Amino acid sequence: MTQVFLGMPAGGQGNLFEQEPFPKAAHRELGNTQMRKNLRHATHSIRDKRLKVVGELPDWEALRNAGSTIKNNSMATLEERLLEFEKNFTARGGVVHWARDADEANKIVTDLVRGTGATEVVKVKSMATQEIGLNEHLESEGIDAFETDLAELIVQLGQDKPSHILVPAIHKNRTEVRDIFLKEMPVVDPNLTDEPAKLAEAARAHLRKKFLAAKVAISGANFALADTGTLGVVESEGNGRMCLTLPETLITVMGIEKVLPHWEDVEVFMQLLPRSSTGERMNPYTSLWTGVTEDDGPQNVHIVLLDNGRTRALADRFGRTALNCIRCSACMNVCPVYERTGGHAYGSTYPGPIGAILSPLLTGIEVEENGSLPYASSLCGACYEACPVKINIPEILVHLRGEDVDAKREKHKLPTQMDLLMKGGSWALGKGKNIGLLEKALPLGRLAAGKDKKIKKLPGIAAGWTKSRDIPAPPNKSFRDWWSDEKESK
Amino acid sequence: MSAKDEILGRIRTALADTPVTEEVPREYRTTSTMSQEQLIELLVDRLVDYKAGVEVIEAEQIPEFVASKLKDASSVVYPQGLDARWLSALGSEVELRLDAPGARLSVAELDATSAVVTSSAVSVAESGTIILDGQPDQGRRAISLVPDHHVCIVPVSTIVQLLPEAMPRLSITRPLTWISGPSATSDIELERVEGVHGPRTLDVLMVRGL
Structure with a gap:
């Protein structure tokens, strides 16, 4: 029944998409x-x-x-x-x-x-x-x-x-x-x-x-x-x-x-x-x-x-203020990410911080091409401060990241690496005892480091982190252990 | 279903959570604290910053100053409602071209005209903005656009400090042109340079006693 869909907000077309992630x-x-x-x-x-x-x-x-x-x-x-x-x-x-x-x-x-x-x-x-x-x-x-x-x-x-x-x-x-x-x-x-x-x-x-x-x-x-x-x-x-x-x-x-x-x-x-x-x-x-x-x-x-x-953007009650944009470009002029990557990296007609929210809001975040745009930010907040109509861009970026994760989860049906990581994180950070237990295993990380005492490649999605930086090898003792040793020796 | 009906339907669906409207907090400045002399000084400062030529003169000096600004012009267009005495000191070698209803200059004729003289409706000192609203002493938009040199008369009584003070003086549905200096661009390395498609020379005569 096509009748049902008439009057339903639809995603935009045209030059609104990333050409690549x-x-x-x-x-x-x-x-x-x-x-x-x-x-x-x-x-x-x-x-x-x-x-x-x-x-x-x-x-x-x-x-x-x-x-x-x-x-x-x-x-x-x-x-x-x-x-x-x-x-x-x-x-x-x-x-x-x-x-x-x-x-x-x-x-x-x-x-x-x-x-x-x-x-x-x-x-x-x-x-x-x-x-x-x-x-x-x-x-x-x-x-x-x-x-x-x-x-x-x-x-x-x-x-x-x-x-x-x-x-x-x-x-x-x-x-x-x-x-x-x-x-x-x-x-x-x-x-x-x-x-x-x-x-x-x-x-x-x-x-x-x-x-x-x-x-x-x-x-x-x-x-x-x-x-x-x-x-x-x-x-x-x-x-x-x-x-x-x-x-x-x-x-x-x-x-x-x-x-x-x-x-x-x-x-x-x-x-x-x-x-x-x-x-x-x-x-x-x-x-x-x-x-x-x-x-x-x-x-x-x-x-x-x-x-x-x-x-389509108007229907998103957390994202609709992106439509308040008056296209002044102050947000991109102050953005540390835009300053380095330039506008072409965003693919869409709308680059910079406003583009990173507006493009996926106009097309729908579930459109795969625009899934990576809300991550194109360090969430430093300079854009929000510069915006003459006070669009809270960082908040909408975070909201859209959530939507993106939900959309992907729905598509895959199975828990992703990110889901498992988050679950693990929630267990570890939920109780001091748990994280203490994990820290005991930290010195094992030294095995993953090379001669220069740096870890250069993490497995799975964590590889993204080590792609552009090294992690120093962990110390041979965790902070907790060091602390309790210190206390005893006094 | 027409595109209009469908778009309006989509809007209703999108706003199903019925967001509320709030009273607009208009706590910005709407009234000036400046004397007329301060207003003149501020407007001069802004216009000079935009690289416009500015003179502050008395009403009886208008013909003399118009003539001196246009000493290199070979032809000048003026709107029907402009006080013709203002052009009385122009040299006889300067061709005067009247633009009037029923006797409009073509675009090509305007392009072959060196300069234009108009009055103005209201000016905003804080931003250095002169507003033309197409009244008979300002003429239709094309005449203040195509010639490369614009001499604009600003009676000091029409200067306000703030944009919100200018609004009640405007008929918003007339064709409005807001001018803040000669044409310019910031498109190369975001640096402002003057002189592109609009008049490359803007001379403003701010007139007391008009």
């Missing part, structure tokens, strides 16, 4: 010393900037509290908020489309572009379209999609993959960017230097004609305001303004979780977002539009409201 991918990425150097430089400079501009605001914590509550409220009343947004956006001349998943969203956008007769579109940087693989889909349908954000352009020209949600080319330094431009731009000054200002100028020249001639633009949205039907895009370069203003048709693809209840809520998020993301007091440009404005900007305005696993 995180430890394997991380191991490979760690070997890329240039990338690690680039990332270290970029993440450290942004950390200092963020702390400086956040420190300027005496009410930063009050803003975080407000932001977190607004988002929680929005998720708790999501159906009403979306209907309200639809009503207001439609009343102002916009058209609302709903997409259950990536395939459906891609199809809606393709049909809309086809309807205009255009064979190319300009794009504003958007995580949602990255997630659903829209560019690849459009290409397969004979429509060229041109990314206009500088970092997206670098990635697209270099046939690379994004590694950061805000600065997708963060893994490339200025010299590498210059080399990509020299190689891939059809018209470029052969004496182009690697000065960032010169590179920005080259991007301007490269895209200018595209902007001025574009008939269709595709964007994401940083927020939608339910009570007015307004959409907002936050950007820096003016590529967003070009796309949102000059073409005749504007198609926005937005996750359903982006809706905010009241237009005044903008005052909270526009203080939290720029300071958390680029470490600026304000980003250079923010555009807000409400449906169609006669004689100003696109006259055909569409929005595709995308589920693609968001309702």
Whole structure:
């Protein structure tokens, strides 16, 4: 009976999956010393900037509290908020489309572009379209999609993959960017230097004609305001303004979780977002539009409201706050794991700490490909502290680890090595007497050590521990034994 | 079942535990403690930090300063509602192009125009943000975007300290453009550099007595 499953939250599709287990991918990425150097430089400079501009605001914590509550409220009343947004956006001349998943969203956008007769579109940087693989889909349908954000352009020209949600080319330094431009731009000054200002100028020249001639633009949205039907895009370069203003048709693809209840809520998020993301007091440009404005900007305005696993995440009462994410990237900029492995190791469109919870929440943890993501963390908590909407990422990581173990247990039906280890651990740590008994056997471990008094390989799943570290051989006497000998001799 | 009905159904299923909403704790700052002189000083500081050109002038000095900022321009576009006297000191070699309902400049014409002069609706000193809301003295969005040089008039009476103070002064459903400096990017090594697709030069004239 398929009827039963209608209305049941379903997992997302598209670019939300690990391509290989995180430890394997991380191991490979760690070997890329240039990338690690680039990332270290970029993440450290942004950390200092963020702390400086956040420190300027005496009410930063009050803003975080407000932001977190607004988002929680929005998720708790999501159906009403979306209907309200639809009503207001439609009343102002916009058209609302709903997409259950990536395939459906891609199809809606393709049909809309086809309807205009255009064979190319300009794009504003958007995580949602990255997630659903829209560019690849459009290409397969004979429509060229041109990314206009500088970092997206670098990635697209270099046939690379994004590694950061805000600065997708963060893994490339200025010299590498210059080399990509020299190689891939059809018209470029052969004496182009690697000065960032010169590179920005080259991007301007490269895209200018595209902007001025574009008939269709595709964007994401940083927020939608339910009570007015307004959409907002936050950007820096003016590529967003070009796309949102000059073409005749504007198609926005937005996750359903982006809706905010009241237009005044903008005052909270526009203080939290720029300071958390680029470490600026304000980003250079923010555009807000409400449906169609006669004689100003696109006259055909569409929005595709995308589920693609968001309702699946919403159904997880311990994990649903991950949907509060405003995509600022502060969590990845402070993460010691991300800083070393880079974004590619996570596989999904969403890397870093937020990606490690969001990707499995959107797809379902039982999807094997995403099982290792919740372990891609030392649980140090820096991400939680940096998050402008207070998503408790470490807590959700631990919750998802539990879900992962449960899912695997269900699949295998038999107790795993981990189950047996945990059982053993619980026996040993449950009583002082038990652990004392075990310690008596410790000196036996010396037999496993080599001449250099190090244990280099443990058996079974414990091998993971010794893969990247040695264990010193145990002493010939346990602490308990040594203690009681000491006491006696006194 | 339509996609809409199905998604709304999924939301109802997902929220079967009926999470409660809480009153939003709006304990952040919503009122300024600054005098007008302090506001001017703060906004100047922020805009200079963004590499915008800033002058604080009297109303009668507008024509003179507009002319000096645009001394290298060959053509200037202005919206219909802009006070035409502000452009009165421009040299006769500067071509003035009016953008008005029924007489719109094409994108190509805007691209061939050196500069634009507009007014503004409200400015937020703390973040260095000038907000345009498409009123007749600011015009439609394209005119302040395509030309490479934007001269923007900010009456000091429209400066507030905090973003929450600016909100009641905005008509949110008008097309809004928030400008904090000339176009810039942080996409190369997360360092901000000015000058990408939007106007690469932003000159702000903060005007007393307007």
